[in-house]
Amino acid sequence: MVVQNIKLALGSMKGGKMRTVLSLLGIIIGVASVVTILTLGNSASGSITSSITSSGYDLIYLSPMSGTKTRETFDEFFAEKLRKNVDGIGQVMPTVSSSANLRNGSITTRTSIVGVNSNYASMVDYNESYGKWFGVEDNIFKRQVVVLGSDVAEKLFPGGNAVGNYITIYRDQGKKYLVVAVMEEKDASLGSSFNSTVYIPYNTYTQRFQRVSGVGTYVIKVAENHDPKVVNNDAQKYLDELVGSDNYMMISSASLAEMVSSVTGTLSVFLAAIGGISLLVGGIGIMNIMLVSVAERTKEIGIRKALGASPRVIRGQFLTEAITLTSFGGVVGIALGIGLSKMVANIAGWGFSVSVDACLLSVGFSMAIGIFFGMYPAAKAAKMDPIDSLNYE
Amino acid sequence: MNKIDWEEVARRIDARTLPIIYMHDVHRYYIVGDIVVKALDGVSVKIYKGDFTAIMGPSGSGKSTLMNLVGCLDTPTSGKILIDGEDTRGLNETELAYIRNRKIGFVFQQFNLLGKINALENVMTPLLYCGGISLRERRERAEQALEKVGLADRMKHLPNELSGGQKQRVAIARALVTRPSIILADEPTGALDTKTGEQIMELFYSLNSEGNTIVVVTHNDEIGNACPNQIRIRDGKREA
Structure with a gap:
């Protein structure tokens, strides 16, 4: 029927x-x-x-609000303090950044320049295309070495190999830096446009560029077996008490994705x-x-x-x-x-x-x-x- | 001496004495506005198995009302109607549909075939409403019915590809296919020319000679008088 x-x-x-x-x-x-x-x-x-999560779902970026006193709180001991007080934090890495003019021969360009530690690349899952990311000793001895993002390398060394060559980075006066690595392309994420950035050792940066002491941004890696969202919330609670909710900025892949x-x-x-x-x-x-x-x-x-x-x-x-x-x-x-x-x-x-x-x-x-x-x-x-x-x- | 099968005897007596259509003092009134129209006003009818009966009367006499009551399309205002032993009084739509399906085979003046399906499918349709009959059996029985009315070679034709006489034969096959107690034909020759009409009546005679009970409703005296039995209706009452 x-x-x-x-x-x-x-x-x-x-x-x-x-x-x-x-x-x-x-x-x-x-x-x-x-x-x-x-x-x-x-x-x-x-x-x-x-x-959003291309640089890792387990990363949290923390920076002081400009014009606040937070910068003073975020001193060199702060990373350790944070790790002790908030459960589930694996690594805390301070980074500093600004922008600068770069020159190779007659080619010049303006990019952002970031001071980071030697394990930054592995932390944000960022791979070299040529050469090798600078090591611990480069940071300790404040060596003038630089790692180029793919776009910067292409701009300064069109069609050629940048590794082993020197470029000049200007800040008040020009200094020569040895290119140790060129990175693979990587999608921009959470305000880091990897491809158009150059990286130098953290200590080199603070010596050469920084007028005021203090950290720009902390990159925080959540420890394994911890929920990034929970850690994010815990850290927020801690920081709200420490410096007040208006005085810092925290973004994480997890919270943004959510x-x-x-x-x-x-x-x-x-x-x-x-x-x-x-x-x-x-x-x-x-x-x-x-x-x-x-x-x-x-x-x-x-x-x-x-x-x-x-x-x-x-x-x-x-x-x-x-x-x-x-x-x-x-x-x-x-x-x-x-x-x-x-x-x-x-x-x-x-x-x-x-x-x-x-x-x-x-x-x-x-x-x-x-x-x-x-x-x-x-x-x-x-x-x-x-x-x-x-x-x- | 053979043993007497008393059940069989009783059944044979029943068949002779119990009418297949029994109507007693049937009234059917319609209310139109403020007026009560007495379409049937105390009619009693008995038709037996194997009868060939014409219900005759001029238009407006009440014969259509009578046909609708016999065909279980309608129920009486008062009085008693038994169709093959079943009292139709107080039955609901579903129960009436069941009796129409099992006991009545309709043949209409305008054939009333379903236009979008072919002759065979038209004849199969009533079997669909019996429920529980396989497609194969429905098809076989419909084919047999069409063969019986002489249309074995027109089974796959759509109704509009058939002549009037052929359409009426399909309609008769459709009425026969459920092996009903009564074949109820409403002016079956009304839309046909004289010669074709005679052929259709011939078909009814031959079906009657095979034991089918046939009731033809007509206003045509020639057709009606040719039937073995007549029931004449006028002004909602039976004429003597």
Whole structure:
């Protein structure tokens, strides 16, 4: 009986192709937009999250607010203090930065220059392309060595090998620095644009560049087996007490990723709600077309009743037709939505992953719309008087 | 001496004495605005198994109302109706549909075939509503019914590819396929030319000779008088 009803439904859909498509437009657009939104939401937040966490999900960046006295608190003993007072902190590395002019022969450029320790590269998961990151002794002896980000190297040494050559870094007066390494390309993350930065040993920096003592930014690595979010919150609590919440700035991949995902999550829900509304409107379209269909087929209903179809059977026939119709719309909408989001993802350069949840949700929802909005027309058909409907012309 | 099968005897007596259609003092009133229309006003009818009966009367006489009541499309305002022993009084839509499906085979003036499906599928439709009959059996029984009305070579045709006479044969096959107690034909020749009409009546005679109970509703005296039994209705009452 169900098979028969689906056959009948498909037959009547084929009978009025144009009408079927037009009446399904609402459902198709609704489903397509829900699928597109949720799929793109997935892809976009996935790509944003991956760029946030590219330098490591377990990193927290801490810096004093400029113009506050925090800088005094963040002295050379602060790293150790922090590690003692906040559970779950693995390493704390002070960094200092500013910008400077660089020159190689006749080529000059302005970049940011960062003073870091010898284990910075391994801490933020940053790899050499050529050469080797400076060692502990370079830092201790305040040697004038420099590591170039890939863009800087390309700019100062176009097409050539930078390692082993000297560049001049200007700060009041120029000093020559030996290039010891050129780094691989790395996506910018949490305000560090790796490729256009040069790195020198921390102590070299403080001797050559720093007028006031104090650390620019601490890079904090969360110890293994600790949740970065928890450590982040604990550190925040500690710092709030120590210097006051307005006097420092702390960002972490974990908290940022969480924020982004909550924003995109809210956005997804909002947009999916719009999709839902258009599905609802589509459902009303279905009800309309089913009412027309029932009215048009009054005679058929009369004949079927005379042949012994019970009200339940007639209701089943028209309900099946409505569900078949909306499910068809759902499937077309999903295909359209996937195509659309693939297109957008390609253009935007996001990774593309179909939201299976969205597809199931859409089909389920469109079937539910079929049932809900098909119920009334089907009941109307079932209730028709057999004699009146037989005599209907 | 053979043993007497008393159950069989009782069944044979029943078949002779219990009418397949039994109507006693049936009234059917309609209320139109403030007026009560007495479409049937105390009609009693008995039709037995194997009868070939014409229900005759001019238009507006109440014969259509009578047909609707016999066909379980309608229930009486008062009075008693038994169809093959089943009391139709107080039955709901579903129960009436069940009786229509099992006991009545309708043949209409305008054929009333379903236009989008072919002859075979039309004939299979009532079997679908019986429930529990496999597709294969539905198909076989429909094919047999179509063979019986002489349309074995037109099974795959859509109704609009058939002539009027052929359509009516499909409709008769559809009525026969459930092996109903009664075949109820409402002006079966009304939409056909005289010659085709005669052929359709011939088909009814031959079906009757095979034991089918046939009731033809008509306003055409020629058709009605040719039937073995007549019931004449006028102004909602039976004429003597």
